[in-house]
Structure formats: C-alpha cells, structure tokens
Amino acid sequence: MEDVMHEILMVEDSKLFGTMIKKKLQSDLQIKVKWVQSFSETVKLLSDNKSHFSIALLDLYLPDATRGEIVDVVVSKNIPSIIFTVEYSEKVRKYIWSKKNIVDYVIKEGVPTIGYVTSLIQRIHQNKTIKILVVDDSTAFRTFVCNLLRVHQYIVFEACDGNAAIKVMNRNKDIKMMIIDFSMPDMNGVQLTKIIRQKYKKEQVAIIGISAHEKNILSVQFIKNGANDFIHKPFLSEEFYCRVTQNIEMLERIQKIKEFSNKDYLTDLYNRRYFFESGRKMLASAKRQNIPIVIAMVDIDFFKNVNDTYGHDAGDEVIKNISRILKSRFRESDIVCRFGGEEFCILAVNMDPEQSVRIFEELRKHIEKSETHVDGRIIKNTVSMGIYAESADSLDRMIKQADMMLYEAKKRGRNRIVCSGNLSA
Numbered sequence: 001m002e003d004v005m006h007e008i009l010m011v012e013d014s015k016l017f018g019t020m021i022k023k024k025l026q027s028d029l030q031i032k033v034k035w036v037q038s039f040s041e042t043v044k045l046l047s048d049n050k051s052h053f054s055i056a057l058l059d060l061y062l063p064d065a066t067r068g069e070i071v072d073v074v075v076s077k078n079i080p081s082i083i084f085t086v087e088y089s090e091k092v093r094k095y096i097w098s099k100k101n102i103v104d105y106v107i108k109e110g111v112p113t114i115g116y117v118t119s120l121i122q123r124i125h126q127n128k129t130i131k132i133l134v135v136d137d138s139t140a141f142r143t144f145v146c147n148l149l150r151v152h153q154y155i156v157f158e159a160c161d162g163n164a165a166i167k168v169m170n171r172n173k174d175i176k177m178m179i180i181d182f183s184m185p186d187m188n189g190v191q192l193t194k195i196i197r198q199k200y201k202k203e204q205v206a207i208i209g210i211s212a213h214e215k216n217i218l219s220v221q222f223i224k225n226g227a228n229d230f231i232h233k234p235f236l237s238e239e240f241y242c243r244v245t246q247n248i249e250m251l252e253r254i255q256k257i258k259e260f261s262n263k264d265y266l267t268d269l270y271n272r273r274y275f276f277e278s279g280r281k282m283l284a285s286a287k288r289q290n291i292p293i294v295i296a297m298v299d300i301d302f303f304k305n306v307n308d309t310y311g312h313d314a315g316d317e318v319i320k321n322i323s324r325i326l327k328s329r330f331r332e333s334d335i336v337c338r339f340g341g342e343e344f345c346i347l348a349v350n351m352d353p354e355q356s357v358r359i360f361e362e363l364r365k366h367i368e369k370s371e372t373h374v375d376g377r378i379i380k381n382t383v384s385m386g387i388y389a390e391s392a393d394s395l396d397r398m399i400k401q402a403d404m405m406l407y408e409a410k411k412r413g414r415n416r417i418v419c420s421g422n423l424s425a
Contacts, residue, residue: 294347297406
C-alpha cells in the first residue's frame with residue numbers, strides 16, 4: 001500500500017476552529033487539508049471530478065445549509081465523513097448514523113475534539129493495511145457489517161460458515177481479526193473459535209463473537225473458548241467501531257512490545273537475543289532440509305576514531321546509516337542483527353555460498369561509497385567482514401568461525417572480506 005494520505009476535505013465555517021484543526025492535521029500527520037467554509041463552495045468543489053479526498057470533516061450546520069444538507073452532498077461522492085456538531089441529542093445521532101459512509105461524529109469541545117479527530121484520521125489511514133474476516137450465514141447482516149468496516153477503510157473478507165472461514169484463513173495468513181456469529185450451519189461460532197485458536201493465539205488474531213441470543217452464557221462461552229470480545233445484536237454503530245478499534249489497537253500494542261524486546265533501540269535491527277533465539281531454529285530447519293546458511297560478521301573500521309573526532313552523537317548516526325544499508329540489502333527471511341557496538345551479524349538462509357562472496361563484496365563497496373551527513377560534515381566509513389559458509393554443529397560455532405575470519409580481515413588491513421574454506425574474496 002502507498003503510505004501516503006490523500007488530501008482531506010474540511011467544511012467548517014468557524015475560522016478559529018477550522019484554523020486549529022488544519023494546523024494540527026498538517027503538523028501531526030503531514031497531510032494536505034482543503035478547507036472550504038460553506039455549502040455552496042463545497043458543491044462547486046465536488047463538481048470538479050479531479051478532486052479526490054480520502055476523508056471529509058463536515059460541520060453539520062452551515063450558514064447556507066442549516067439542516068445538515070452538507071452530509072448528503074459529500075457522502076454521495078463515497079467520501080468517508082466525520083461529522084462535527086455543537087449539540088448532541090438522540091435525534092441528531094440517529095440522523096447522522098442514518099447516512100452512509102459515516103466514520104464518526106464529534107461534539108465540538110475545543111482542544112480535546114481536535115486531538116480525537118487527529119488520532120481518528122490516523123487510525124483510518126492505518127486501517128488500509130489491516131484485514132478482517134466476517135463470518136455469518138446471514139447475507140444481509142454480513143453485508144451490513146462488511147460495509148461498516150469498509151467505511152473505516154479495512155480490507156474485508158467474507159465467509160458464510162465455519163468451513164469457508166477456515167479456507168479463507170488458510171489463504172490469508174495475515175488476517176488480524178475475525179468477527180464470528182454464533183448461529184451458523186455445520187459448526188457454530190464457538191466451535192469455529194476453538195478451531196481457530198488451535199492455530200492462532202489471541203495476540204495474533206483477535207476474535208469478536210456476535211449473537212442475537214438473549215442468553216448471557218453465550219458471551220461467556222465465546223470468551224472462555226478464545227474470543228477476545230463479544231457484542232450482542234443489535235448494536236450501535238458507535239459500539240461496533242469502538243470494539244473493533246480497541247481490539248486492533250491491542251494487537252498493535254502487543255506487537256510493539258514484541259518488537260521492542262527483539263529490536264535494537266538505535267538501529268531498529270534485530271538484537272542479539274532475537275538473533276540467537278531465531279537463528280538456532282533457522283539453522284536446525286536448514287540442516288533438516290539440507291539448505292545452505294551463510295553467517296557474516298561485519299565491523300565498522302576505526303569506529304573509535306569517529307567517536308573521538310566527531311563525538312558520540314555522530315557515531316550513532318554512522319551506525320544508523322550503515323544499519324539502513326545492511327537492512328536494505330538483505331531479504332526479510334534473513335536476520336540482520338546489531339551484535340554490539342559497531343559490530344553486526346547477518347544470517348542468510350538459502351544463499352549460495354559462492355554467490356555470497358559477490359553479494360557481500362558489493363555490500364562492502366556500497367558502504368565504502370556511502371556518506372553520513374552530520375551537522376554539515378561528511379563522514380565516510382569502511383567495514384571489514386568475515387564470512388563462514390560451511391556446515392557446523394551449532395550457531396555459536398558458525399559465529400565463532402565468522403568472527404575469526406573478521407579478525408583476519410582486520411589483520412590484513414581492514415576494508416576487506418575474508419571467507420572460510422574454499423571461498424575466496
């Protein structure tokens with residue numbers, strides 16, 4: 001997905017409120033905001049087919065449209081819309097949610113409103129990469145739920161029963177949420193939840209159970225068998241969106257915690273702990289399948305001189321720059337790790353040992369030509385590398401051998417590669 005937000009349309013007659021919203025969105029989200037202040041301006045703007053807005057912020061009552069007519073005009077263009085209103089009543093709420101393409105409505109309360117709207121727009125943008133599966137044998141209700149999710153920009157999949165849902169999950173390993181109705185043929189929602197939980201943990205796929213049954217025990221059965229949440233039918237759109245968002249954000253927070261425990265804080269490369277945990281598993285799997293593995297130790301030459309000459313902040317920038325280069329040159333299936341200080345370790349699976357020499361030599365040359373810019377100064381660096389591409393009993397032994405090759409590269413003058421066995425650089 002293109003990681004760029006399209007322009008936002010804002011229809012707001014208050015200059016003060018409009019200015020505050022626009023500044024906040026531009027500063028926090030770096031997004032363009034097209035601000036118009038009347039119904040007539042909006043109609044004229046939308047008549048131009050070149051206009052493309054990812055979302056709209058609409059003042060419900062405008063001087064030239066006092067009955068909320070602005071909502072019909074904008075949502076008819078299939079633009080998801082957030083509605084501003086100065087008053088709240090059940091009548092207003094029902095009117096807003098009777099329209100299609102409504103993301104949410106917000107009571108104008110100054111600074112808190114602006115913060116909420118900003119986070120909501122960011123949430124909608126992030127949703128564009130998130131996949132959700134809706135499982136319900138009722139076509140009408142399934143369509144209703146899917147349409148709600150699409151307004152919030154989720155990627156939506158559908159299944160009419162448990163067996164179909166399992167097939168969808170098998171084809172789409174990155175689905176993050178399932179919304180499962182209880183009453184379905186062949187297997188009910190609780191039974192499907194139990195099957196899904198045999199393969200996916202709660203922190204991998206969130207499950208929300210749904211049922212129109214009045215029995216409270218159903219919510220207990222869903223949650224005891226692995227559901228993250230439960231919603232009774234019928235439900236308010238606001239409740240549905242709150243539950244979905246809350247569960248998605250919980251998955252994201254858990255993922256962040258995992259990343260923090262597995263990643264180096266400075267470079268965002270994997271850390272030493274993750275390297276050994278995952279590397280040992282990868283080595284065992286590779287040996288079973290007779291797949292080659294290459295280990296490379298990489299060290300920044302004369303790094304102490306960088307810190308002594310330019311300072312530790314500059315040294316950090318050098319490490320980050322070289323880390324970005326390393327990360328960009330290898331596959332997702334490889335492990336690129338900051339081993340400690342200015343030293344890195346790379347584990348490449350299914351890399352031809354003979355080709356590895358060429359790959360790492362190209363990497364060495366690329367780093368040699370690269371520059372780190374710090375406070376108007378240009379810092380150039382080289383690296384030494386030790387490569388080990390022979391079979392070994394353990395990951396620790398492979399690392400030790402690669403480290404010996406690295407030591408030899410430094411001994412021979414640095415800015416070079418030394419390889420094990422029959423490989424030659």
